[in-house]
Amino acid sequence: MQPQQIVIVGGGVAGLEVATALGRRSARAGRTMAVTLVDRDSAHVWKPMLHTIAAGTRDVSQQQTTFLAQARDAGFTYQPGELAGLDRATRELRIAPLHAPDGRLLVPARRLAYDALVLAIGSEANDFGTPGVAAHCFKIDSRLQADAFNREVRLRMLQCLAQDETLSIGIVGGGATGVELAAELVQLAQAAVAYGAQGLPARLSITLIESGPRLLAAFPQDISAATQARLEALGVRVRTATRVTEATADGFTLADGGQVTASLKVWAAGVKAPGLLARLDGLEASHANQLLVHPSLQTTRDPRIFAIGDCASLTLPGNQRPLPPTAQVAHQQAQHLIRHLPGWLRGDKIPAFSYRDFGALVSLGDYDAFGSLGKFGLFKGLTIRGRLAQLSHALLYRSHQARLFGFWRGGLLWLVDRLNTRLRAPIRLD
Structure with missing residues (x-):
């Protein structure tokens, strides 16, 4: 029996926690899932720590987690590259080619098939079109x-x-x-x-x-x-x-x-999500490029595609605004998928995500x-x-x-x- 293909795009707080937990779970269960993490960078740094790396009051080499080492230890596969597009009909995502700083082609463009796709590509500062x-x-x-x-x-x-x-x-x-x-x-x-x-x-x-x-x-x-x-x-x-x-x-x-x-x-x-998400094969996105998701964290137009963390927009019942793009929200959504995604692959429903604001x-x-x-x-x-x-x-x-x-x-x-x-x-x- 072929293992189910879970592809996670983005190695931030949410993406790396999901890849690590599901990779270990799959290894213990005899490789029932094949977990792949895709990220354009080679290492992870906890996002709330980036300002200390920028100032130089912490050394990036001591605080980063390299994806290759984490993949070996946790039992998932790391694919270097940046998301370039999506084909929902064939359930494949397109990965852009990877080039060296001098322009040499290192890894050609390629496609990855998935049974479940988790988008966790984070956010970026929003300049609101300000000139300069x-x-x-x-x-x-x-x-x-x-x-x-x-x-x-x-x-x-x-x-x-x-x-x-x-x-x-x-x-x-x-x-x-x-x-x-x-x-x-x-x-x-x-x-x-x-x-x-x-x-x-x-x-x-x-x-x-x-x-x-x-x-x-x-x-x-x-x-x-x-x-x-x-x-x-x-x-x-x-x-x-x-x-x-x-x-x-x-x-x-x-x-x-x-x-x-x-x-x-x-x-x-x-704060805004990368612009690519607003053009991702018809998936529904907000004005800030965040993918709209149901309380199950599945995107509104494709149940096989999940979005978590800063790149997702979820307005919970009784609330007027979406959840804020914080590491706390990303972590809680990651834990929700870790608990319920394996069951969903077996045919179970994913319960609604509930958020607890711990400050x-x-x-x-x-x-x-x-x-x-x-x-x-x-x-x-x-x-x-x-x-x-x-x-x-x-x-x-x-x-x-x-x-x-x-x-x-x-x-x-x-x-x-x-x-x-x-x-x-x-x-x-x-």
Whole structure:
């Protein structure tokens, strides 16, 4: 009997957890399922950690999970490449050819057959068509983008020290990514002083721009206010109710005609799914390119195709808005498919997904952290800060590692990280 073909596109929080769990389950059951993970990158980094990779306060080589190694350990197959299209009639997806940086063809275009297709390709920042963003701004939606920004910010810091200049950084977007990146950049500059970068903090100017009336709109008001006060105490200039109309080589043009000078620019505002999803063989998508799904997480026009995480749009009964594109939602949807997809392949129905809002956390590096405990649990609605919030933020990452590697190996990775904080530089220096 041929194993059922499960293809998962996207190795983020949701996709890699599904591939890992189903690969292990299939191995224990005698290979009743053939699980394949497709991703254009070669390694996974927990998305809520990307801002630390971008700032260089964590080393990407220590925090990434290579897909080939995970595939070997968990019993699934990894296929490098990017989704290029879909043929629902023949149940095949098209994978774009893979080229080397110099243009050489490495892997030709190919097709993969599936019995069940799980789309988990995540999201990206939404520039809303703002002129100049694509040409002048960095984004940190992926491991490669975060690493590219880190290389550039280290070069710019070296340049400003050597030429006795000021480095001005502008960040658009007052959500968790923008807020956390601003704090990590302050931490980078202060830590660099111990390695000879005397005067760097005084030469660094960071401006955080938010179009809404406050930072962290998804958090309670008190957390927004406390976060802004803490950032300003660290020297970050915060501008709320400020809309950017254009990005230029010298900075940002504002709707009121003003300017924000920034030699290094980051766009971290808005969220949308990749545009390909809106053109994927007739599947129904939202204005933000997210695939519309039923509560079973099956797409509205094809029950064999599932969408989870940031690339899916699900409005639960009684709600007016879709679930937010967060790692918490992605994880819970991944766990739902892990529990029910094998049964669906045998003919069972998938029950409706139910979401539990356990709150949200934002970390300002080593300086502070804030959290809201959400709508479930004994302490629902409570807000926390300081060491407790920092520990809670760390535990989210460690629980993700435990799901990928198992409890004991995940614990060893935590121990290695703790040892590295004692033995290695706190910032990336290579």
